[in-house]
Amino acid sequence: MADPVHIALIDDDPAVLDSLRMYFEWQALQTSCFNAPEDFLAAVDRSAQFDCVVSDVRMPGVSGLDLVRHLKTRSFTRPIILITGHGDIDMAVSAIKIGAFDFIEKPFEEARLLASIRDAVEQKRQHVSDAAEFKKLQTRFNSLSSRQRQVMELVVAGLSSKGIGIQLKISAKTVENHRAWVMERIGARNLAELVRMAMQMQRGS
Amino acid sequence: MIERNEAMRLNRVAYPRSLFLPAAIVGIGYLAGYVLLDWISFIEPYAPANITPWNPHTGLSFVLVLLFGRRMIPLLFIGPLLADIVLNLSPVPWVVELSFVVLIGGGYSAALVFLLRPSMRFDPALLSMRDLVLLMLVAAASAAFVASSYVAVATFAGMLPIKDFAAATLRYWVGDMIGIMVVTPFAMIALTRNHVLRISLETLLQFAAIIGALALVLYAEEQRFQLFYFLFLPIVWMAVRAGLEGVSAGIVITQVGLIVGVMVFPAGGHNVTGLQILMLVLSATGLVAGELVTEHRRTESRLRMHQESLSRVTRLGSMGELAVAVAHELNQPLMAARTYTRLVEDKICSGNADPATVAETAKKALAQIERAAEVVRSLRALVRLDRSNRAPCSVERIVNETLALCEPALAQIAANTRVVLASDLPPVMVDILQIEQVLLNLLHNAIEAIGEAENRQGSILVEASAAGAGFVEVRVSDNGPGFPPGLLESPFLPFSSTKAEGLGFGLPLCKSIVEAHGGRLWLDRNTQGAAVHFTLPVVEATHHG
Numbered sequence: 001m002a003d004p005v006h007i008a009l010i011d012d013d014p015a016v017l018d019s020l021r022m023y024f025e026w027q028a029l030q031t032s033c034f035n036a037p038e039d040f041l042a043a044v045d046r047s048a049q050f051d052c053v054v055s056d057v058r059m060p061g062v063s064g065l066d067l068v069r070h071l072k073t074r075s076f077t078r079p080i081i082l083i084t085g086h087g088d089i090d091m092a093v094s095a096i097k098i099g100a101f102d103f104i105e106k107p108f109e110e111a112r113l114l115a116s117i118r119d120a121v122e123q124k125r126q127h128v129s130d131a132a133e134f135k136k137l138q139t140r141f142n143s144l145s146s147r148q149r150q151v152m153e154l155v156v157a158g159l160s161s162k163g164i165g166i167q168l169k170i171s172a173k174t175v176e177n178h179r180a181w182v183m184e185r186i187g188a189r190n191l192a193e194l195v196r197m198a199m200q201m202q203r204g205s
Numbered sequence: 206m207i208e209r210n211e212a213m214r215l216n217r218v219a220y221p222r223s224l225f226l227p228a229a230i231v232g233i234g235y236l237a238g239y240v241l242l243d244w245i246s247f248i249e250p251y252a253p254a255n256i257t258p259w260n261p262h263t264g265l266s267f268v269l270v271l272l273f274g275r276r277m278i279p280l281l282f283i284g285p286l287l288a289d290i291v292l293n294l295s296p297v298p299w300v301v302e303l304s305f306v307v308l309i310g311g312g313y314s315a316a317l318v319f320l321l322r323p324s325m326r327f328d329p330a331l332l333s334m335r336d337l338v339l340l341m342l343v344a345a346a347s348a349a350f351v352a353s354s355y356v357a358v359a360t361f362a363g364m365l366p367i368k369d370f371a372a373a374t375l376r377y378w379v380g381d382m383i384g385i386m387v388v389t390p391f392a393m394i395a396l397t398r399n400h401v402l403r404i405s406l407e408t409l410l411q412f413a414a415i416i417g418a419l420a421l422v423l424y425a426e427e428q429r430f431q432l433f434y435f436l437f438l439p440i441v442w443m444a445v446r447a448g449l450e451g452v453s454a455g456i457v458i459t460q461v462g463l464i465v466g467v468m469v470f471p472a473g474g475h476n477v478t479g480l481q482i483l484m485l486v487l488s489a490t491g492l493v494a495g496e497l498v499t500e501h502r503r504t505e506s507r508l509r510m511h512q513e514s515l516s517r518v519t520r521l522g523s524m525g526e527l528a529v530a531v532a533h534e535l536n537q538p539l540m541a542a543r544t545y546t547r548l549v550e551d552k553i554c555s556g557n558a559d560p561a562t563v564a565e566t567a568k569k570a571l572a573q574i575e576r577a578a579e580v581v582r583s584l585r586a587l588v589r590l591d592r593s594n595r596a597p598c599s600v601e602r603i604v605n606e607t608l609a610l611c612e613p614a615l616a617q618i619a620a621n622t623r624v625v626l627a628s629d630l631p632p633v634m635v636d637i638l639q640i641e642q643v644l645l646n647l648l649h650n651a652i653e654a655i656g657e658a659e660n661r662q663g664s665i666l667v668e669a670s671a672a673g674a675g676f677v678e679v680r681v682s683d684n685g686p687g688f689p690p691g692l693l694e695s696p697f698l699p700f701s702s703t704k705a706e707g708l709g710f711g712l713p714l715c716k717s718i719v720e721a722h723g724g725r726l727w728l729d730r731n732t733q734g735a736a737v738h739f740t741l742p743v744v745e746a747t748h749h750g
Binding site: 013015016018019020022023026058085106107108110 | 532533536537538539540541542543544545547548551552566569572573576
């Protein structure tokens with residue numbers, strides 16, 4: 001890479017911060033560490049440039065979700081990836097809805113975070129702006145059975161498999177099954193992508 | 206078992222063992238007591254119909270059925286018959302005698318069956334004003350029925366002139382009513398509480414005051430009615446200072462003293478029934494005042510107990526919150542250790558690793574694993590699975606204390622809670638805080654399960670019985686939706702909770718605590734709803750093992 005990618009890493013846990021910094025640097029990513037969102041915002045104010053922000057969710061003071069909201073109001077355009085030690089689906093969905101690029105649960109496969117950072121930096125984020133892309137997505141969506149569509153809507157609404165099972169009066173295991181089919185047919189690799197695609201479908205229709 | 210179950214219904218008081226005596230002993234004791242009290246109280250009879258001004262044996266009948274259950278009802282017929290045969294105080298034709306027995310036995314049996322109906326929610330331990338007032342009302346109504354029908358039969362049999370009907374009925378009613386009011390609360394409190402009245406300087410002074418007031422009343426031959434009010438002073442004193450427990454003893458002493466006094470110092474012109482009506486007013490006033498004080502104190506002590514236990518409950522009661530905190534605490538070092546280790550792997554695989562920096566990174570990973578181990582250690586310390594705090598403890602106490610903690614939650618879901626404890630339970634050798642936490646957890650699970658199934662009457666059953674070689678088995682079951690199939694397969698994996706907010710630390714932790722005590726914990730697959738069983742070692746078993 002000619003131009004080193006610059007990552008802002010925010011986590012209140014020094015060990016997590018240190019290990020990720022070492023790993024990123026080993027992967028030839030330039031890393032700036034912040035142990036509080038406030039420090040990061042101060043750096044942004046000093047017009048520091050980052051290609052991507054990786055932030056913890058649960059931190060004293062400003063939470064990762066608050067940080068995303070705050071950055072959006074300041075028209076900060078860089079992609080933000082949230083990582084959390086106690087994530088639930090509800091939180092992941094709201095993170096994506098308020099504009100986070102991705103949401104990853106700790107402990108995660110380092111490769112998963114790296115892939116997400118790469119996608120984010122290259123802005124591979126699928127803006128389904130052109131009609132062809134949208135049509136492709138719609139075809140995939142139409143291939144879902146009505147039950148699968150129901151499950152997908154509830155997943156995107158932030159419900160857990162158990163919660164969906166109770167609502168649809170089917171077992172959680174069946175829900176998981178439907179969910180796997182939905183991901184497969186829509187072509188989403190993870191929940192964050194699924195939520196993003198569903199939002200684009202809503203916007204498009 | 207069924208009968209005891211009835212007596213324990215909705216009860217939070219640990220009954221002393223005397224209540225679990227064999228039925229034969231209770232029955233013989235009752236009959237002997239009935240005949241004896243009838244004989245002692247046979248004063249100033251309204252001859253020849255045998256109407257006496259106070260009938261403590263009627264109060265005994267109430268105690269018998271209220272505390273020992275409906276199966277005792279046949280004795281309510283045998284008692285009066287036996288007393289009349291044995292004492293033979295004033296023989297009447299056998300048809301009349303049988304009518305009397307049927308009226309007395311039938312009238313009070315019907316009243317007591319009514320009072321014990323589950324829908325009445327009457328607690329024989331008289332813990333609330335509602336229980337006391339209910340007892341008084343049922344006593345007044347049934348005594349009125351028995352009195353009027355008894356006098357009617359006596360009149361019909363030619364034993365009483367018709368003009369005396371009202372006076373005789375009143376006399377009979379007052380006699381039975383005072384017998385119930387004096388004997389029943391006193392005996393029920395003595396039998397359902399572990400203590401009756403602690404003798405202190407103050408109680409001695411109170412007794413002295415009662416005797417003083419009695420002396421004054423009896424001395425003032427002509428003004429006994431006017432001076433009777435002096436007896437209110439020691440009674441109110443006892444009610445205010447010692448509650449229902451104290452005042453019920455004071456009322457017994459006053460009544461016995463009054464009867465003895467009237468017999469020793471008879472005064473012309475004043476009938477005993479007149480004094481007994483005043484005594485009835487005195488008893489009612491004393492009991493109500495005493496109950497007010499007892500109720501108030503109970504509320505206060507429960508509040509205090511709640512506050513004391515609050516830290517205990519918050520420490521482990523909300524398993525969901527604890528689990529989230531633990532998950533976070535473990536996740537951070539695990540994440541860091543994982544990343545360091547991945548780095549070590551990548552560097553070594555790349556072939557151009559500097560051994561010193563790799564060793565440094567591996568060291569950092571180890572430090573994070575140690576940090577995670579520390580979290581686990583502190584979690585274990587939180588539950589303190591050591592033996593130092595074990596002591597002999599009654600299962601009743603564990604169950605009652607835990608139910609008291611759950612009371613607000615139970616009230617919220619309006620579940621029908623029943624406790625069925627076998628009568629021969631030996632004390633168990635446990636750390637009471639830990640076992641209460643286990644039970645608390647199981648009860649909270651049951652409460653939440655019932656809360657989920659909204660549209661039917663929830664019921665929770667807590668049972669305990671001996672479980673063979675040196676163990677007591679405790680069982681908590683509910684009629685909620687039951688365990689989902691997935692949970693039954695691996696119930697003790699953390700995070701396999703069925704609850705939306707909880708992460709399922711509850712059952713594994715309960716199992717750890719019970720197993721640390723040498724017991725077992727398992728789920729029941731066969732019942733409707735959910736049932737969790739666990740065993741606790743009895744004291745003897747712990748000594749041998």
